[in-house]
């Protein structure tokens with residue numbers, strides 16, 4: 001009997017593609033863009049081997065649309081893109097949130113605005129991931145910091161999408177996507193795969209947008225006889241369009257509760273040397289790598305610093321941030337942007353009397369651990 | 380076939396009536412023709428999905444008792460591509476307006492035609508943005524008055540059928556809501572066609588277009604269709620100088636020899652690769668050990 005092990009020196013983008021198939025993704029629609037293209041290229045070759053489907057669409061507007069179509073046809077869909085494409089996807093990302101279509105959008109972030117810096121890293125799309133499409137909707141977004149964690153976060157993203165009937169954004173960045181690290185991956189049968197909840201009632205009684213106790217309506221699939229209507233217009237439980245203020249209030253609340261009532265299960269984060277810390281660093285994605293190193297460097301010099309590394313950036317783990325920030329001399333947020341999640345940290349720590357400082361870079365270069373160390377020194 | 384019975388069979392249950400369409404609008408006639416074709420071809424809510432964009436035309440999916448996706452403006456063909464490609468045994472019908480198809484969704488339109496994916500696109504061409512109150516569309520004729528061309532339109536118009544044919548659709552036909560028998564026939568042919576089929580239907584919108592362009596009633600617009608639409612064989616014999624202002628109708632393209640996208644994907648991509656070893660960085664431990672032993676024997680430092 002042969003025994004297989006998955007070991008290799010692989011790229012973040014490759015880890016993402018492997019994880020997608022392991023988690024059950026069987027549909028990919030996308031449009032090539034640096035630094036995300038390896039994901040599409042790998043899935044174009046790999047998906048057919050498991051009976052899955054890959055299509056290169058005419059643009060990202062269409063890619064996102066095709067994802068939602070495939071989702072209602074019963075497959076687990078994914079796309080991968082970067083800033084300019086992510087902007088185009090916002091239209092139907094909002095649609096996916098409204099019609100509650102499970103799907104995963106990988107955004108391998110590069111410098112922006114506009115065409116920006118195609119080959120360099122950024123964390124400039126964190127706010128866009130939350131607020132990118134118009135109107136009120138919640139989102140789940142994950143920002144892994146190593147190649148190995150890209151694997152886990154991808155599986156998690158697919159599972160969250162299915163469990164909560166929602167689009168999920170996986171926020172990689174150019175460094176995490178292109179960097180190679182030695183990883184030991186679990187075998188596919190070792191991971192937990194979640195499938196969307198299906199209706200148990202016969203079609204006559206099916207309400208596609210039912211206000212269930214857990215806020216997640218069971219999802220029927222096209223061609224199974226449910227004959228349901230799905231629209232991006234505000235709709236009632238039957239999916240029929242409505243402009244009734246009660247119905248609208250109910251739907252917007254349910255869409256939010258669907259995520260926020262379960263947020264503690266969605267939050268993933270790591271505390272690094274926080275037990276005795278007097279100062280709290282907060283970082284995510286590639287910036288967290290430098291932040292971790294900076295904690296060690298600073299501790300050598302006698303200053304007690306700890307790190308809260310956030311994987312789930314949305315819904316923002318405000319409660320955790322507040323608990324950890326409480327009593328600290330200062331909180332320092334490190335991001336590869338002009339200041340995005342730091343605003344959430346300020347909100348979360350309001351009234352604690354703990355000053356919040358920000359160290360950012362937006363020139364395509366990574367934050368260096370020395371930079372962060374020196375920054376902490378100055379606080 | 381008693382039409383009333385068919386209509387009741389295919390109308391979505393408990394959906395708010397009357398429809399949103401104005402009296403005199405052609406869309407209801409098209410819905411009738413769709414019902415007849417569904418009945419004739421035994422297409423049901425269990426094997427067929429309707430996809431619409433945004434506009435008066437795109438409301439058709441609301442009224443049919445089928446799985447239906449009412450999407451975003453311009454994108455229905457891209458959504459439909461996702462549905463069809465993910466579950467190829469479904470019949471997928473897209474209903475969209477001229478704006479949906481040829482303006483904001485022009486890119487999805489031509490690429491779906493090029494791919495020859497098995498979708499039927501019913502384009503309801505009223506030459507106007509009906510739903511938003513009568514702004515010019517890519518099919519508005521030069522000189523016509525609309526709310527955004529109050530001094531007369533200066534742009535030239537698209538010929539949607541020609542565009543579909545040039546882009547590679549394998550069934551392309553035009554009809555009108557006046558020529559209902561013909562309309563019934565081509566909708567049925569389009570549904571039955573394997574590959575991208577496009578049916579362009581000239582349909583008056585008196586409310587936002589006709590009344591601003593010297594048509595006193597919707598009936599006059601139907602009369603205009605009767606007088607100015609010419610069967611394709613007659614059109615082909617018509618001298619060039621007599622064609623101005625007239626619209627040919629009929630079947631422009633009907634090809635059966637071009638591979639359909641989903642079938643081609645299955646034949647050429649899935650079938651030869653299915654169950655092949657994934658590139659997932661897995662290594663057979665035994666095989667790896669043997670490799671290492673060979674290397675050690677060869678004097679490699681392993």
Ligand SMILES: Cc1ncc(C[n+]2csc(CCOP(=O)(O)OP(=O)(O)O)c2C)c(N)n1
Pocket residue numbers: 433434435436437451452475476477478479480503505507508509510511516
């Ligand atoms: C992205 C976007 N832009 C604009 C609109 C506003 N809008 C709604 S319907 C429509 C035009 C509809 O025209 P057409 O597609 O010809 O359909 P009709 O109503 O004439 O059937 C427009 C511009 C929209 N809904 N979405």
Ligand code: SF4
Pocket residue numbers: 399400401403404405406435436505509510583584585586587
């Ligand atoms: S506005 Fe025009 S296209 Fe829309 S329903 Fe009325 S007549 Fe029909």
Ligand SMILES: [Mg+2]
Pocket residue numbers: 434476477478503504505506507508509516
């Ligand atoms: Mg129109």
